[in-house]
Amino acid sequence: MAATGVVRPKTHRGKRAVEQRASKDVENTKTAMFIRGGRTSEMVTQAMKDLCLLKKPNSVMFQRKNIMRPFEDHTSLEFFSVRNDASLFLFGSHSKKRPHNLVIGRCFDGHILDMVELGIDKFISLNQIKAQKCSAETKPCLLFSGQAFENDAVHKRLKSILIDFYRGPVIEKVRLQGLEHVLQFTAEDGKIYLRSYRVLLKKSGSRTPRVEVEEMGPSLDLVLRRTHLASDDLMRTATKVPRVVKPKKVKNMSYDVFGTKEGQVHMQRQDYGKLQTRKMKGLKRQLDTAGTQRTNKVKKK
Numbered sequence: 001m002a003a004t005g006v007v008r009p010k011t012h013r014g015k016r017a018v019e020q021r022a023s024k025d026v027e028n029t030k031t032a033m034f035i036r037g038g039r040t041s042e043m044v045t046q047a048m049k050d051l052c053l054l055k056k057p058n059s060v061m062f063q064r065k066n067i068m069r070p071f072e073d074h075t076s077l078e079f080f081s082v083r084n085d086a087s088l089f090l091f092g093s094h095s096k097k098r099p100h101n102l103v104i105g106r107c108f109d110g111h112i113l114d115m116v117e118l119g120i121d122k123f124i125s126l127n128q129i130k131a132q133k134c135s136a137e138t139k140p141c142l143l144f145s146g147q148a149f150e151n152d153a154v155h156k157r158l159k160s161i162l163i164d165f166y167r168g169p170v171i172e173k174v175r176l177q178g179l180e181h182v183l184q185f186t187a188e189d190g191k192i193y194l195r196s197y198r199v200l201l202k203k204s205g206s207r208t209p210r211v212e213v214e215e216m217g218p219s220l221d222l223v224l225r226r227t228h229l230a231s232d233d234l235m236r237t238a239t240k241v242p243r244v245v246k247p248k249k250v251k252n253m254s255y256d257v258f259g260t261k262e263g264q265v266h267m268q269r270q271d272y273g274k275l276q277t278r279k280m281k282g283l284k285r286q287l288d289t290a291g292t293q294r295t296n297k298v299k300k301k
Contacts, residue, residue, distance in 0.1 A: 030088050030106075030164060031084065032058065034059060035080065036065050037068065041094040044093070049061070060084055074111070087107045104161055105228070114230045118225065123220050126217040129219070134198050135180065139169065139178075141183070144159055145186040145187070153229075181198065190224070191222065197214060198216045199211060200214055
């Protein structure tokens with residue numbers, strides 16, 4: 001019997017859309033929404049466009065303005081998340097109380113999971129930095145610097161959100177030429193510095209090239225403002241790994257921090273009387289004809 005209020009698809013296209021949005025053991029690459037508020041500044045609009053370019057092709061830029069307050073009412077954000085099948089969002093606004101404001105966050109099961117409000121203190125766009133850009137749809141290498149990302153609870157959650165935002169598709173191997181883009185986040189003196197670099201591989205006289213980085217933009221200096229963090233129980237539910245995906249645990253086998261395989265081997269107790277040792281004539285005892293043991297004596301001259 002169908003549940004009350006559940007709308008079932010009637011066409012094949014609708015069924016495919018429902019299956020695409022259904023929960024999976026191995027989830028797809030997350031899509032991010034870039035939403036402008038009722039009032040935005042030129043700095044906020046340009047910053048959102050640049051950050052949207054870094055997220056492509058898994059990004060949706062809203063063209064119309066949407067009047068909403070994410071920290072007071074989650075209804076509109078949750079509606080857009082379900083409708084666009086996007087679990088990540090970046091909301092931009094500007095007001096006298098909170099100038100040049102960005103709200104970055106994520107959803108789980110159609111509801112807001114956590115979000116962090118950031119203020120733009122300084123911004124340099126992609127167009128202002130005259131340098132060659134990376135090719136489109138390049139998977140970036142994420143670098144996090146600063147003790148706050150390891151010790152502070154808010155910075156830890158922000159780090160998790162940023163990794164979800166820009167990690168891209170999961171891959172097993174990366175070739176050296178494919179490492180073109182680096183995104184660095186630095187937490188220092190109460191601010192968060194976002195820098196974007198292009199990796200240059202130059203000749204070094206050997207097989208290993210000399211690596212240099214060149215800033216290509218955008219560049220943002222951000223200040224932490226309000227936060228909305230999920231509880232520990234909800235976070236455990238959201239990050240739970242299905243049994244199908246979990247690797248099979250091998251008994252008495254582990255890996256250290258460097259990836260070295262370590263194992264524990266169980267052997268039967270050995271009989272040391274039958275242990276094969278190195279044979280030396282000087283230590284060998286001789287048997288006489290009567291079968292009794294006698295020691296080797298030194299001949300006197």
